[in-house]
Amino acid sequence: MNNIVIGILGSRLDHQGLGKRRHSRWRPSIGILMHPAFPVDEFVLIHHADEAELAGLTLRDMRELLPNIRLTAYVVDYANPWDFGEVYSQLHAFTRQQRFDPEQNNYYVHITTGTHVAQICLFLLTEANYIPGKLLQTSPSEEGVQGKLQVIDLDLSRYDQIASRFAREAQEGIAYLKSGIETRNAAFNSLIAQLEQVSIRSSAPILLTGPTGAGKSRLAKRIFELKKQRGQVSGKLVEVNCATLRGDNAMSALFGHVKGAFTGALTARTGLLREADKGLLFLDEIGELGLDEQAMLLRAIEDKVFTPFGSDRETSSDFQLIAGTNRDLFQRVRDGKFREDLLARINLWTYELPGLQHRLEDLEANIEYELQQFTRKVGHKVSFNKAAREQYLAFAHSPRATWRANFRDLNSSITRMATLANGGRITEEGVTGEIQRLRYDWGSFQQEMPPADEVLEGIDHFDRVQLAEVLRVCRASKSLAEAGRTLFNISRTQRASSNDSHRLRVYLQKFGLSFADLA
Known part of the structure; x- marks a missing residue:
C-alpha cells in the first residue's frame, strides 16, 4: 500500500x-x-x-x-x-x-x-x-x-465513548424536559424526544397546543432551562398570557410605548419583546391576540425589529418564540380571527400535548412527582398507605374521573390530600373525601343529558344511523378511551398525537350526550 x-x-x-x-x-x-x-x-x-x-x-x-x-x-x-x-x-x-x-x-x-x-x-x-x-x-x-x-x-464507529456520550446527553435532555418523570405514553415520549433535538438545534418558533392544564407552560420553562444549560440563550424567560391583553394595553405590554403615547402613559415602557432579547418569549394563549398585535409580532419574529406604541423609531430584539394555545388556530384563521401568515410562521415545529385522560399510563408517575414537589415545599415527606393508593388509582383510571383540567386537577387533588394527611400518611378516609370533592366539581360542569333514544328520534336519518353505531360501541366499551380507539381506528394512526377520547366526547356533546350516562 x-x-x-x-x-x-x-x-x-x-x-x-x-x-x-x-x-x-x-x-x-x-x-x-x-x-x-x-x-x-x-x-x-x-x-x-x-x-x-x-x-x-x-x-x-x-x-x-x-x-x-x-x-x-x-x-x-x-x-x-x-x-x-x-x-x-x-x-x-x-x-x-x-x-x-x-x-x-x-x-x-x-x-x-x-x-x-x-x-x-x-x-x-x-x-x-x-x-x-x-x-x-x-x-x-x-x-x-x-x-x-x-x-x-x-471512523467514528471506533469511538463508542463519543457516541455513548451524545446518547447520554440526549437522554438527560429528554428526562429534563419531562421533569424527571418516567412517562410510559409512547406518543408523548416520542414528542419529547423530538422536541429535545429541536430545542437544542433550532431557534425557530415552537408552537405548543393542547387542552388547558396539559403542561404547556411548564414545558416552555423546561425548554428555556435546557437551552440555558447548553449555552443556547443568555437572556431571560419572559412569559405572558395573551388572554389578559386587550386594546392599548396589549400593544404597550408586548412592544412597549413612549411617554405620552396614550392617556395614562406617564413614563416610557420597555415592553416584553425587548425584555426577552437574547432569551425566550412564551406567549400563552396566542390565539387571543388581536390582529394588529399579530401583524407586529410577525414582523418582530421575521426581522427582529418592531416599533414601540407611539414611537416613530424602530427597536430590535433577538428572541426565540414559544407560543401556546388550546384553540384550533386553523379554525381561527377561517373565522378571520388569526392571521394566516403568522400561523404559517409559528407552525414550523408544532407539538400537541395530550390531556391527562389520554396519558393514564403516566398517572402513577405524575402522582409521585406531585408528592415529591409537595414534600420539597413543606419540608416533610407525605405518602399514601397501600390501601389508599390503590383506592385513588382505581378511581383515577375509571370513567368517573374526567380530569377536566388535566394536570392542574391532579396537582390540586394531591395538594389537598397531602395537606390534610396526619403524620404524613394519606389514608382511605382522605381519599374517599377527595373523590367526593372531585366528582362534585366535575359534575357541576355537566348538563342533564336527555335519554339516548329521545336524541335518536329527533335527528335526521343520516345522523341517526351514524349515532346509533357510536352508541353501540360506547355501550360495549369499558372506557371512553377504548370506545375512541375503536371508532377512530384508522385516523388515530395518522395523527402525531391521538386524542380519541376528546374527539368522541365532543361528538357526543353535539347531541347532548355523555359517555358516563351511556355506560
Whole structure:
C-alpha cells in the first residue's frame, strides 16, 4: 500500500526564508517526509496561484529530501481565503478531479497548514468521505526539524465513548424536559424526544397546543432551562398570557410605548419583546391576540425589529418564540380571527400535548412527582398507605374521573390530600373525601343529558344511523378511551398525537350526550 499525503501549502509555516537557514527550521509540509516510521510515496500540494514561488521552492526541497517521491501541485484561485463557500467549492472540485483508489493507497489529509477555513473544509471533505482517508496533524518539537506527527482516524464507529456520550446527553435532555418523570405514553415520549433535538438545534418558533392544564407552560420553562444549560440563550424567560391583553394595553405590554403615547402613559415602557432579547418569549394563549398585535409580532419574529406604541423609531430584539394555545388556530384563521401568515410562521415545529385522560399510563408517575414537589415545599415527606393508593388509582383510571383540567386537577387533588394527611400518611378516609370533592366539581360542569333514544328520534336519518353505531360501541366499551380507539381506528394512526377520547366526547356533546350516562 502506498502512502499519499494531501496538504495545503502554509504561506507562513512553510516559508522559513529562502536561504540555507530554512533547512534548520520546522516546516510542516517538509517535516512530514522526515519520519522513518511514516514513509510517504506521494505528496499532493495544494497552493494558491499567488504562492507559486513558495510552492516551487517547497516542492524542490521535497525532491531533494526524497528523490523518488511523486509530487503533484494543485492550484486554487479563490479571491477571499476566508470565504467558506468559495474555499469549500474549489477544494470540493479538487476531490472530484482525483481518482482515489483506497484499495491500493492509504490517503492522509494534512490539516496543520492553510487558513482555518481551509482546514475546516478539508476536515469536512474527509469526514464526508470525498477524500477516503485519515487526518494528519503535525506540530513542532524539540527533537528536530521533523516535528511531531499524529494520525487521526475519522471512523467514528471506533469511538463508542463519543457516541455513548451524545446518547447520554440526549437522554438527560429528554428526562429534563419531562421533569424527571418516567412517562410510559409512547406518543408523548416520542414528542419529547423530538422536541429535545429541536430545542437544542433550532431557534425557530415552537408552537405548543393542547387542552388547558396539559403542561404547556411548564414545558416552555423546561425548554428555556435546557437551552440555558447548553449555552443556547443568555437572556431571560419572559412569559405572558395573551388572554389578559386587550386594546392599548396589549400593544404597550408586548412592544412597549413612549411617554405620552396614550392617556395614562406617564413614563416610557420597555415592553416584553425587548425584555426577552437574547432569551425566550412564551406567549400563552396566542390565539387571543388581536390582529394588529399579530401583524407586529410577525414582523418582530421575521426581522427582529418592531416599533414601540407611539414611537416613530424602530427597536430590535433577538428572541426565540414559544407560543401556546388550546384553540384550533386553523379554525381561527377561517373565522378571520388569526392571521394566516403568522400561523404559517409559528407552525414550523408544532407539538400537541395530550390531556391527562389520554396519558393514564403516566398517572402513577405524575402522582409521585406531585408528592415529591409537595414534600420539597413543606419540608416533610407525605405518602399514601397501600390501601389508599390503590383506592385513588382505581378511581383515577375509571370513567368517573374526567380530569377536566388535566394536570392542574391532579396537582390540586394531591395538594389537598397531602395537606390534610396526619403524620404524613394519606389514608382511605382522605381519599374517599377527595373523590367526593372531585366528582362534585366535575359534575357541576355537566348538563342533564336527555335519554339516548329521545336524541335518536329527533335527528335526521343520516345522523341517526351514524349515532346509533357510536352508541353501540360506547355501550360495549369499558372506557371512553377504548370506545375512541375503536371508532377512530384508522385516523388515530395518522395523527402525531391521538386524542380519541376528546374527539368522541365532543361528538357526543353535539347531541347532548355523555359517555358516563351511556355506560
